[in-house]
Every structure is written in C-alpha cells, then in structure tokens.
Amino acid sequence: MILGCAWYPEHWDESRWPEDVRLMREAGMNMVRVGEFAWSRLEPAEGQYEFEWLERAIALAAENGLRTILGTPTAAPPAWLTQTYPETLAINADGRQATHGARCHFNAGNPKYLELCARIAGEMAKRFGANPHVIGWQIDNEYHRESWGEDTRRAFQAFLEARHGSLDKLNKRWSTAYWSQEYTDWAQIPLPIAWGGHNPGLQLDYKLFITEVYKQYQHVQIEAIRAHAEPRQWITHNFMGWFDLFDHYTISEELDVVAWDNYVGKGHLDFRANGAVHDLTRGFKRMNYYVLETQPGWVNWSGVGNALYPGEVRCMAWHAVGHGADAVSYWQWRSALGGQEQYHGTLVAADGAPRPLYTEVAELGKDFDRVGPLLEGTTPSSQVAVLHSYEDRWAINMQRHHRDFDPVQHLLSYYRPLRDLTHAVDIVSPLAPLEGYKLVVAPHLHLFHNAILAPLGPFMQNGGHLVLGPRSGFKDRYNALLPSRQPSVLAQGLGAHVEEFYALEEPIPVEGRWGEGRAQYWAEWLTSDAKDVDVLMSYGPGQGWLDGKPAVVTRKFGKGRITYVGAWLDEEMMAKLADWLLTVSKVEPAFGEVPDGVEVCRRAAPDGRELFIFINHTDISVQVPIPKPMRDMLTGKVHRTTLAIGPRDVAVGVKEG
C-alpha cells in the first residue's frame, strides 16, 4: 500500500526539508507527490531548466523511505509563458481571456501550449526517467478547463468534419432542417454557448470534441515521457469523481493506472455515495486505482470548512482500500504561507509542527505496515454490474425534462440497495465485457446504438439478467430521437413498450408484487405486447393517464431475463426491487448482513488470499456476525462468531483455519 502526501518543497527554504520528511516518515508514509504546479521553478525562463533542487528533494525523501510520484506542472503555466504566448490563455464563455494569477488558465487545445507542455514533460523525463526513487508520473492535475475562443471553434469544426465526413450527414444526424439550422459551410458551425439552448446533436458532439481535446493534451505529455522514462514508471492522472466534462473511459485508455481526488467538501462521509465513486473510478480501467488526494480534516473551498470527526479520516482511507484503492495520499502536507489555499486542511500547521490529525494518519501508517503485504495483488470483484455512460448522462442532463432527474442520483438509487445487499457492485461502461456478471443494471440506457446493443442479446441468452430503467432506448448515438416507442429494438424481446412518459410534479402511488410505494420524478406507462410478460408493479388508481398502468415488467429471455423499470421508485421500493433482482438472478453476496452504518468490503487475489475490511462508520461500537472464525489482522486477535468494532474504527478479517 502506498501512503503519502502532496509535498511542495519549492514553497520552503531547503533547510526546512529534513524536518518535513522526518515527520512524514514518522507518520508511516512511504510516498511523496511532488512537482505539480512547480513549472516556474523547473523552467524559470523559457528553455532554462533547473532540476537540481527537485533531484535533491527526491533524494532526501528516498533517504527517509519515501518514493516519489512526479507531477507534470502543466496545470500552472508560468507568467513568462503566457506573457510570451498569450494565445495559450483560455477564453471564457463570455469571451474574456484568462490572466495569470490563479491556475488552469491555459487553453488545453492550443497547439503552442501542447508543444510547451510536451517539452517540459520530456525534459523532466530525461532527467528523472531513470531515477530509481521515482515510481510514477501524474500528468497535469484535475483536467477541467474549457476555452471558448475562435481557435476552439475552428478546432471543433475540424473535429466535426473528421467525425461526420460531410455536411449532409451532419445535417441529417442533427436534424438541422429544424429552425433553419442547416449548415452549408463547416465554418458556420458555432460552439454551444449562450443565447438559449443549442441543438442536442451539436451539444453531444461538443462533449466528444472536448474528450478529444483532453485526450490529445494528455497524449503529447505521455509520449514525451515515454520517450525517456523506464517502463517501470507508470503514468496516471487524478480525476474528479462524477465530473463529466469529458468521457473518462476514453481518457483512461492511455493511462497505466487511474486515480481520483476524494474530497468530502461538506458535512461528513456518505459511504454509500462515496463508495460508488470509488467503484466508478475502479471501472475506468476495470482494475485497482489510486486516491491521489484526500482531505486531511477539511477543505478551503466549502461554505463551511468543516472538519471530519476524529477517526473519520482513517475510516475513509480504509473505505478507499476496500473499494480497490492501492494508494492513499493526502493533500497537502503543509500550506504555503501565501497563496489561495492557506485555509485547506494539512498535516502540519503553519508553524511546521504536527496538527492534531497527524496522529490519526500515523495510526493509519501502522495499519498499512501490518496489512500491506496481505493486500498486495488483491482486488474487489462482483457478480453485479451497474452500467454508466457519459453520453447518457450528458444527453439527459441537457434535457432533464424534470429538474430533479439527476442521472447520478438515479444511478445511485440502484447502486445503494444493490451494494447494501451484496457488498460488491461494479460500475462499468456499457462497452465493458459482461461475462462474469449475473445481473447487469442499466439505470437509464438512454442512447441506443450497435456497440451498446450487440452484447446484450448474448448476455441474456447465456443466462444473464438485464435490467433497464426509465428513459432507456430513447435516442440514437447522435442524440436524436429514435423513431420508435421505448425501449426501441429491445421492445420485442421485452414483450412490452412504453406507451407514454410523464415527468411527475408530485410522487404517485405504485403497487404490486412488492407492496405499495411511490414513483417520483418520472413515470412511464408500459403496455404488454406478449402474453408471458409478468407485470410486477403498476401505478395506483386515480392517477389520470397512468391510472392502473404497468410500471415494472419482466420476461424470460433465452436462459436469462429482461426487466424494465418504468419509473424512478422510492428508496423502500428500490430495496425490494434490488432484493428481487438479486434473488431471481442468483447473485451471491460477498458477505452476510452487517449492522447499519457498517461497511464490509472483500478483496481477493488469484492465489486464494481473501480479506474482509470492516469499517464502522458510526459513533457507537458494533458487533458484526461472522460465519466462521476470523483473525483481525490489525490487532492480531481471533474472533469466533462476532467481530467487535469500536466507534469509527476498522477491522481487517481473514478467515481462520
């Protein structure tokens, strides 16, 4: 296990460094993350490189048992750069150009900026590509900026030309006969800014374009590093959870490992919602990942910079490991005396001495020392996949039709009960292989196209259970309406179709196999077209158009099954639906029942090693029933029938004998 922190030696006099790395070592850390944002120190004037200080910092860290992750500093171009090449500055949606003074003020699509980024990354790789203490590279930091200038517009037009080939095709796919939008010249096509909404086809293509911009932005740096770095040095990027400016599956392809920055921001950890983000990130490459930033105490950008409870930071670290993280790294070690983030949580205070939280992280260091080797090579696994796609989220968010139809919240309405009951859920792209899953749930498989549809038939034929939620089969890959009733080509297999959809001002009753509940935000009136369709739930009486109409239907399909859920159901209904889905799909949970507020995660290795991580997220002691005796690897103690865990404490169980 990697345990570390972001360290910015360039903020401090070199005489301070030994004390910092000593304190890190004593906290049990084994990694520092450096270099990120240090461009003005690495290249103080164009073409003049100063890497000695960084080399000394890496060496000093190594002497204290700390390996280095090296960040390319491209999220913070220096003042000389943007002064010399003002075209590298981003343009905001109002047409104003960014200025120096914050960060991420660059235009990620600007060719000159890419050239300069590749150069600094390449120079760094020449110097550190064989450094034994450097274990990996982080490209940039939290990609997120858009630029709206004329150069972006021209690049977008070129992207569209490459994608569609001809204006005829583009016009047809975007239905531009509508509102006289037809384009007769690529140069006529606008960026999707301001002045009321834009064409959904154009909007979706813009997201694909931005994905391409960041893919290219990342690629030039990876290419420059790979030219010089030893293959053992991996390359990563730290993403931001549900953030959806671009398609993260695409951007992840060229990375060796993915990472994310996990901040609670306000209130306290919601371990179900946060766990879904871990599972999302694990799904980007369908392998373990890193948490490269997480909050030591509090953040500085929230309405209230509220502190996590004692114990909560350690629980969060184990929660990450439970979901497949192989690194936990805090941001940051110590605040620069000046700069925008003076108030962010750190491990040492303004005076350079440990803050109260330091002790808690040191405890984690001891944990990882004890359990690290055992975790090596283990990973979570699941029989249940929840499908997630950026294009579906984009398309729905562009036209929610109900302000509260947030696709992420909708996905979570499925994820939460499935996770509670099985303790193991994968979140993957619809393009991921489905073999190995017994149950595949698509909360809203909104855009239908061949690449998405092709694997579904065989999956069901071979015994899999496919569940489609509302709004499925609504549009094509160009964000145009499918000229069919939902769920389009799957209606025949389902033996039912959507007669009509309704956004709901107020929740309405549903009733059927799982008793009585409510549908909220969205309700589709289903019609059975085949005799063997089983209507599981219907809308209650007195509901106008929806009065008594089917809401949830299911039907056998080959050796498997297809189920369509036409409404966003309330939490209690979703728990019953999840239970039915798991039962009918014969899914085996990763562990048995645990008390409320306790999370259990299983990690296993091909060699048969198997660990259960138990996290008590509550502020009271709990007893977890265990089927067989287990040894808690953190305490070394063996438990027979129940495992006692203190408030905000953790146990790592391995079956005995």
Added chain:
Amino acid sequence: MILGCAWYPEHWDESRWPEDVRLMREAGMNMVRVGEFAWSRLEPAEGQYEFEWLERAIALAAENGLRTILGTPTAAPPAWLTQTYPETLAINADGRQATHGARCHFNAGNPKYLELCARIAGEMAKRFGANPHVIGWQIDNEYHRESWGEDTRRAFQAFLEARHGSLDKLNKRWSTAYWSQEYTDWAQIPLPIAWGGHNPGLQLDYKLFITEVYKQYQHVQIEAIRAHAEPRQWITHNFMGWFDLFDHYTISEELDVVAWDNYVGKGHLDFRANGAVHDLTRGFKRMNYYVLETQPGWVNWSGVGNALYPGEVRCMAWHAVGHGADAVSYWQWRSALGGQEQYHGTLVAADGAPRPLYTEVAELGKDFDRVGPLLEGTTPSSQVAVLHSYEDRWAINMQRHHRDFDPVQHLLSYYRPLRDLTHAVDIVSPLAPLEGYKLVVAPHLHLFHNAILAPLGPFMQNGGHLVLGPRSGFKDRYNALLPSRQPSVLAQGLGAHVEEFYALEEPIPVEGRWGEGRAQYWAEWLTSDAKDVDVLMSYGPGQGWLDGKPAVVTRKFGKGRITYVGAWLDEEMMAKLADWLLTVSKVEPAFGEVPDGVEVCRRAAPDGRELFIFINHTDISVQVPIPKPMRDMLTGKVHRTTLAIGPRDVAVGVKEG
C-alpha cells in the same frame, strides 16, 4: 372554428406526409400551420428559392381537408445569411454577438435584415398569394429579441430626435439637470443597459423605440405580402400573453387579426388568470382572435415538463373559444427527431403513431364539427372594461417601490372578482372607445396625459362609473412626476386627493362599508376635499401615519360616478368591492351564479344567436342551475333547471324555445 396544428413537413421525408395528414384529418382538424422557421429550405442559398415542396405539402393537406396558414420564416435566418451578413446578428446586453444554432438570433432593427425578410416574404406571396388553400399569413413568430449594439444605439438616437425634435425638449422632459445628465449632442445618449438604473424618461422612450422597431420589422413583411396576396388572405402574428417588450396595441394595428400562444408551462390551468390573457388578446383589436399555439400535454422548457390531466386540453380549447378565440391550433404535431424541442408535447409520438392525447383532441374535433356553424360570427361582449396600458406597466415595473407590486397581478386583483360575478369582462387600452361600458376600472392609471384623460369626463357625465386604483395620476407621458398630488387633474372631480403613499412591509387592516380586511403592498392616505365625498373604507387604528385615514372614496360625477381605491386590497375585500361596483353601476351579468370551478362564457351574434359555454374545470361532476331550459349542443340533450357536467367536461347551451 379552426382546429389545427403546427406541421413541419420539411423535417420529414415526403413519403411520411400522407400518413401525417391522414391522422390530422381523422382527429377532425381542418388547418395546418406551416413554413415558420423553414427559411433554409425555402431559400437554401441567397436568391435561390425552392417552393415546390411547400406547394406539394399544402396541396396534400388540402386534399385532406386541411387549409394552410403560412408563416414567414424570419424567426430563423439560415446560416448562409448570417455568415454573409453578420451585421444581421443580434448583440446581447453584454456586447457579445449571437451565433447561428438556435433561433431569433437576428437584429430586428437591422436594415439589411429587413430587406432580406421583405424579400423572402414577397417571394412567398408571389408563389402562394393566390393559392386557394392558403387562408392566411403569420408574420415571424413570437417577437421578443432585443439587440444592444452601436447600430441600435444610433437608431435609438434618431428615434429620439424624431420624437422630441430638440435636445432642449428632451432634456426638459427627462429632467436631465439631475445628475448632470444633460445631452448636448444626440450621439451622447446611451441605451439603457447595465451600470445601475437609467433615467425613467429614457427607459420609457426605449420601450416606445422597441415598439417602433417591431412595427417596422412587421410592416416591411406585411407590405411585401400585400403586394401579391389576394385580399381574402388575412395576416396575423402570434403574441405571448402578458409579455411586454413592446406596445401590443400599436403592433396589432396593421394586423388583420391577432393571435397568441397559450402555454400553461407549469402546474395546471388557472382559468381566471388564463382567461384574462384571452381577454387581453381580444382587446388588442377589440375582436375575436386566434390561439395559434397551445400545448398538447406538456412543454419542454419548464422545470418539470408536467402533463395536463385527461380532459384538461379539451377544456382549455373550449375556454379559449368561450373568451373569443376562433381558432385553436396545437404546437406541434410531431417532434423533429433532433433539435432543441425533442421533449415538447406532440400529438403523435417519436414513432409516428398517435400518443394517448390524440384521442382527446379528436373528441374536440367532433365538438367543433357539431357547434362550429353556430359559433360563426359570435363574440363575447361586456358592460365592464378593465383598462390596461403598456406604458403604465413599464413605468411601474421600472420603479415598483414595492417588490411585489406586479402590475399584472394588481390588474388581476380587479379582473378576477369582476369576471366571477359578471362572466364577461373586457380588457382594453385606455385609448379604446368607452361607449357601451357602464363600469370602467383602471387598476393603476399611472401616466396621465390628454389622450387618456379626454374621454373620461364625458364617460362619467353620461352615466359611466370610473374606478381608479392606487398609483393613478402619478406621472406624465414622459415618465416624469406630475407636479401635483394624485390623482392630479382628476382630484377636483373626485373631491379628494392623495396626501401620501406608502409601500407596506406587512398587510395592514382596513375597515368600513365592506367590513374588515387588509391592504397589502401599497396604501395611500386619502384626504377629502369636498363635503359630498363618500368614504367607503379607512385604514384601521394603530397604523402610524395611516391611522384612520380614508382608503377608498367615491363621489357622483355628472350622471355617473368616480371612485378612487387607494390601496391594494386583499382578495375578500376585492370581492366585496367588485360586488358594490357592479351593483352601483347597474351592470347585468352575462349569466347567473355557477358552482366554484365552473366557468361560463357567452358568445352572441348580431343576428340574435346566443350560446353559453359551460366548462367544468374540476375533477368532480357539477350541477349548474339554469334559468330557462337549454339544449346542450354537444349532446343534443335538453336540460330544464340544471345542467349536469362531468369532471373536466364541457357543455354548450342554447336556450330552448
């Protein structure tokens, strides 16, 4: 009666057209509204016209009994146009120029754009001006865009020069000695954008300027059409209810008939508030009008795209007819597969087959078949006029002084009880002829000038009752304070004046002839100046400045009467005030009392035909007492003393014998 829908044949392959028009015909429709937004198909390149497809669509519709309303496509200039003439693109208030990709991105004041609009309208008229199936023309669609560039500023300056003649006059009328605003050069005058508020005189003149811009924008198209179209083809425009960018009375002058687009948007029909918009629109030309767009189910631009109840769409159509609509047209028939309005309600679904609502509209088609001939030539009429003026609304909205003093809501506080008690209220301009009215209510006759004042004296002398609400007689036609106490020159006739006005943080008590109630938002302290003034209501005790002061006074005036209401009274008080006004003015209601939630509308023809449209807007059955036996023309059944109407159902009664 015209029943139809917006049809965009250009969105579809021509092979689909026959099925569409067949389904329209079967729904009982007799009209299609086409051409709107189709510029890129009608003139795919400058000067190259393609009208054949439109001619074929019109012919096919005609074969199916559907006559055509032809829209000029100027609300959606094609990409070639704005690329060639970028000066035709609007500039927003932040100085950014619009781009292609949505609609209404044109600058309505740009001479080149007017030239291009006139040309396409003229070419269409050459081709379709004698087409027997084209019954009328719609100019553009929902005028609403402003443009804030330097060219607009120069046009505004020219407008002001024409209006005021000299800077001396303008400076005096706008009181520009204030804040050194004095202008010594027309070129110094700004548009009213940003940087805190602008001079109220300038702001009011800007509204008159925008009115002139749209008057001219409309005029060049009408002129181009009239040069070629047969006189039987009428010309209309579809307005947007209370929208107040320009003076609708002025813009209506050159139209043969006016129309509006009636969308509920959120929740469900408030038939009193919506009825007022119908009456407003009928008042633009004081004649029957068209509803050219109304929602089939739901809209796509609301926070929740909520559906109307079963039956509600049909009730809305009859509600429109009851208030004087001679056409009801749905927007739209079917959604284009792409484009911004994919989620808007339609009559056929994405697969081209009828949606559930189709059946309800088909029922309406049968209704109109039965009752259409009887409705021919009939119109509502009333003995009560509520005065409405754009200049008063603009002036109050520019300086509400109480955030909740919404002039429309204030007007409705009078309209609602008057309508409930009489079932017939006109809403007209203060410049409309007042003959025939017994009671004229001006909720806030804010700007006094001769054209407004001149008819009021004779009206009262001849027996009319004039009611002025608060804020009346406050300003002159240039939005300057009148150097007098309210209601200015009418104070002498009233025998009372306003000593002081107060915005109210909280409602305060009033008491008097109608018992006890509350004044809210606004209260004026009235002082009687004559002995024969009758104080009807006063403010309650303990109200500081207003303690015991008169709030409502009335006095005889010639054969008639003048009443001044100095406060915005609560709903219950307004009901009592309305009852007193009707009684003292001897107004005869159009019908007797009806159950709550039931609306009755009377339409009559000069030849003596008289119909009563009863609409049950509730979800329960009701019994409406009828004074004499009536035949329900929808069922053919005769009712003696009461008329039974089902939930969300309609009856059209004609007196028997």
Added chain:
Amino acid sequence: MILGCAWYPEHWDESRWPEDVRLMREAGMNMVRVGEFAWSRLEPAEGQYEFEWLERAIALAAENGLRTILGTPTAAPPAWLTQTYPETLAINADGRQATHGARCHFNAGNPKYLELCARIAGEMAKRFGANPHVIGWQIDNEYHRESWGEDTRRAFQAFLEARHGSLDKLNKRWSTAYWSQEYTDWAQIPLPIAWGGHNPGLQLDYKLFITEVYKQYQHVQIEAIRAHAEPRQWITHNFMGWFDLFDHYTISEELDVVAWDNYVGKGHLDFRANGAVHDLTRGFKRMNYYVLETQPGWVNWSGVGNALYPGEVRCMAWHAVGHGADAVSYWQWRSALGGQEQYHGTLVAADGAPRPLYTEVAELGKDFDRVGPLLEGTTPSSQVAVLHSYEDRWAINMQRHHRDFDPVQHLLSYYRPLRDLTHAVDIVSPLAPLEGYKLVVAPHLHLFHNAILAPLGPFMQNGGHLVLGPRSGFKDRYNALLPSRQPSVLAQGLGAHVEEFYALEEPIPVEGRWGEGRAQYWAEWLTSDAKDVDVLMSYGPGQGWLDGKPAVVTRKFGKGRITYVGAWLDEEMMAKLADWLLTVSKVEPAFGEVPDGVEVCRRAAPDGRELFIFINHTDISVQVPIPKPMRDMLTGKVHRTTLAIGPRDVAVGVKEG
C-alpha cells in the same frame, strides 16, 4: 447644531426657489447642501463656467438663514466630458465601458479625469472660497466605483513596484512559488478579477491600491480648493458606514471633518447596530462628525420602500447627535420630476407642498434651537475601545472559511453588550492611541505586524486589559500565514496558544465561569502553556476534537491583563463575557441601567458641561430611573427620580444643582 437638507436648485425654475427656502426656514433648518452633481450646469461646455445661478441660490438661502455646504460635482461628469475624453469612463469587471446616463461612471484613477476634477473644484473655489455663506466643502459623493481596465492594471503594477521595491520581495511576500505564480516582470501582474480566487497577498495589496487611488482622487480636489478657499471653510466627504472598498482611516486623514450617509434601507432602525456605525465614523478622525444624508421617510432602492414610523425620523436625528454628530441633513428636499430617484423620500411632495413628515422635521428644528448652544463643543467619550481595521476585515472576507463569519457581525457581537452596559464605546483603528482606555477589545486582530503590536505591551503593562477574539494573530501584513500558532508573538504573554481552529457546521456547547452557552461558526482549541492561566470557559463533552478543550483563557500581564476568546459565542454568553470584562477592567458606565429599547448617550465638554440624551425607540411610554434630579432641556421640566419619555420621543437631561 447644523440642520439642513440637500437642495438642487438647478432642477427647478428660479421662480420656485423662494418658496423652497421659505419652507426650509420654517422647518428650522440652517443649512443647504448644494452643487453636488451639478457639473453640467456649472460647466455646460468645457472651460465655460456658469456660477451666477449658484451664487444667487446661495445668497437667497443665506437671506433665509441657511448657510451652504458646497459639493464638488465630480460624481456626475457631464456628457460632453466623457464624449471628449472617453478614457475617463470606468471599465467594469467584465471589460465593458460605462456609458453616460447614470452617475459615478468615471474612472477615479484616470489622470485626465483628475485634471478635470481639480479644475472644476479650483474654479468653484475661486468663486466661492471667500463667500461668507459657504461654510464648507464636500468632495464628490460616496466614493465607491472601481475600474478594471488596462490603465488600472498598469497603475496597480506601478503601485506594487513602489510598495515592494523589487519583484523578489513581492514574490516572497506573496509566496508565488505556489502555483507557478512567480512574476519576472511587473507587467505580468493581473488585477484580481474573475477566474477563481486570486492570491491573498495580491488581493490585499489591491485594496491598498484602491485606497491610494481614492486618496489621490480626493487630494487633487482638496489641493485645488485650498489654493483659493478661506481656511475657515472646512472640507469633508460623506462615507457609507461599513462599506469597505478602501481604508477609511487613510482617506479621512486629509479631511477636516468626516461625514456619513445614514440610510435604514429596510425595516426600522436597529439602534445598536446603527449606533456602531456612528461610533465607527466618529473613530475615523476620533472627533465629532456630520450626518450629511439621512432618509426622510423612505429610500427608493430597497425591495420595499418602507416608511419610518411617526417619530422615528426625529429619534434617529437625536440618536446621531448622541453618538457625536454635529450635523443632520436630509436627502433630499424635493425629488426632481424626472431622474432615477423619483421615489425617494423627501420633505416636500411632487406638488411642492410639505409632506406629512415635514412637521416632524420642523419639531426637530425647534429641538435644535433649544439645545444647540448647550451641545456646542461637547463630544462623547469612553473607557472602552473596540478595535476595527480594514485589513483584518478584507483578509477575513477574502477567506471566511465559514460563510457566516462576517467580521462586521462578529465585531457587533462584542459591541452590542459592551454598549448596552456602558452606554459609551469607541470604535477605533488598532493604530489609534490607547491611552485613556481601560479595556481594549479586538474582536479579530487577524494581521499582526509591528505597528499594531508595539503599543499593546505598554498598554497592558500600564494596567490596560486587552481582549483578543478568534482568528487573532493568524497572518502577517502581507496576508501570509504567520509561521506560528495563534496568537503568534502574544502567545507567550498569554501563556496559551491555539492548538487548532475549526469552522462549525452547527453550534456546540461551551461551559464554565458564565454557565452554559454555545459557540457558533468558529471554535479554537486553546492549550495552556503556563500555570497561572485562568481557563474561563471550555467546550462541552462529546464534541470530538474540541471535547473539553479550553475556549476562553485570561492571564495577568504587568499591571493589566490579556484575555483570549477562542470562539464566536452566542448573545447570552457575550452579555456575560462583557459584564465580566467591564467588572475586571473597572470600567465606569456613562449612565446607569435604562429600560429595554431606550438609548442613553452622554456628551460632555472640557468646560464641564454634560448632557444626557435619552431616546425611547419603542412605541410605549417608559420611565427612566435617574440618580439625581435632571432638567429636560426640550421641555424645560425638572424630573426627580425618574424621567418619563413618550413613545418614540426624546429627552435631553442636564443634572440639576
């Protein structure tokens, strides 16, 4: 006492003037404030001056006993000026240039504008500098506008160069190694606009820069006036209470007397909060001041233009006098017929006749006639100082870390109970002399630097009691973190330090010497480092990190004492804290206890004269216990043991015998 109003003779025909000044005189006024905004009338074209009308107005006023305060008209440049010199127009943060039509559209940093301002001020001074009726000058009006153009950016860069001397120093002080912000050229430095937050060092320097801009803007006018005006004519400016664009202490230095504009705006007078603003303004120069604008009834810029109660306007005037105002002037006499402020409260109505409020002001005129001579030379005084600094407010507001940590509200949490108990509190800069105070309270002495710290030691050594609130000793003068635990260099004397600080999502319990209460928004965990530290309050149990930790500590320091309050305490706790502070510091209140809602203020002169102003802000009659017999100078009546004051009435007591 000066009693007057803003009069704009240029808005009216000269024939109206006599009536206006007659009505002012009859209301007991002795001053008019003129000239402000009249630039277009004083200099209708460049270099062409018209002062005759103003001279006639001043003379006519003088004949009616009204002396004149002359405003320079620079807040409203005429149209010819900005047309000729467009560079004098301000640029907003979005980059758009202001236009003519409102006011304050100038760029206060533009050299050409300063030249033009100096010229008009100088010309006025040539003409009126010896006018016997002109008693003083007001420079401009309510400085507040920023300008964000390239010229401002260059001026900011020049300011920084002068301030820091070298980029090395600036880079170090701002910690620009952070995020590659390092500057290698002064021209690289941006203004703090948009694109996420800016460097706190840069932000703080920007505030000092804006202070310099307004200092210079004011200076050129003062210089131009002083060149011609007789020394007896004083120079002032009317500030806006808590408004904090610039450092008011700095701007006040060159003024002879300061003034502020006191508007309630919404609801009614909160005399404690409003009293603090009076005391703040008195503290700018630590002497009496003027209220140059206050509202007659209501304002026009509030959501509800709500009227003050009968009597409230007079109470507000006495409240001002009680806190040290020597002038009360109403804005304005009469509304111009046009212009943006038509709805603002005035003393005469649109018809030129007195409004109801006129009578109340006339009563005040009589009050001042009676008591004026007695007030001459008197001023409030206090043994308690609350420290207030702009740099602390700026620094905290830039990074509140808790959205509700409003430094003004935090200061008021100390001010209110201290004022309630002593009836006399000074609010002064930390740079003010501390001699004479027994108790000095710094609610948040956030930035520590030598000029601030140096006087504190001697103050305590000599017996003074220093109280530091939370967030004290956090940063240095460049807004960088101090590399120490709070309160930095004062920790040793305090014998305690801040272990950690926490923003609070919810209030938490505190307990100790003053019983049980709550801390809100902010809590610091204090640690005692010395045995003689007295822990007064601690956090309650079950609070995680803060569980049982000290919250308030105190310790002897020389002959005096230092106390540190680590949390924002609730109102009840603050009352108990204030009581303890006053007791332990042996502060003598200016008067004894008074009934709730009654305010008492003491003004005294070096010659021994002493007055007590009693203001009953409630709507019921009250009895104020008096220790010795007093004569109410307004009624002439002597009271023995209690003073009766009617609802919203005033008494001015002088001890008898």
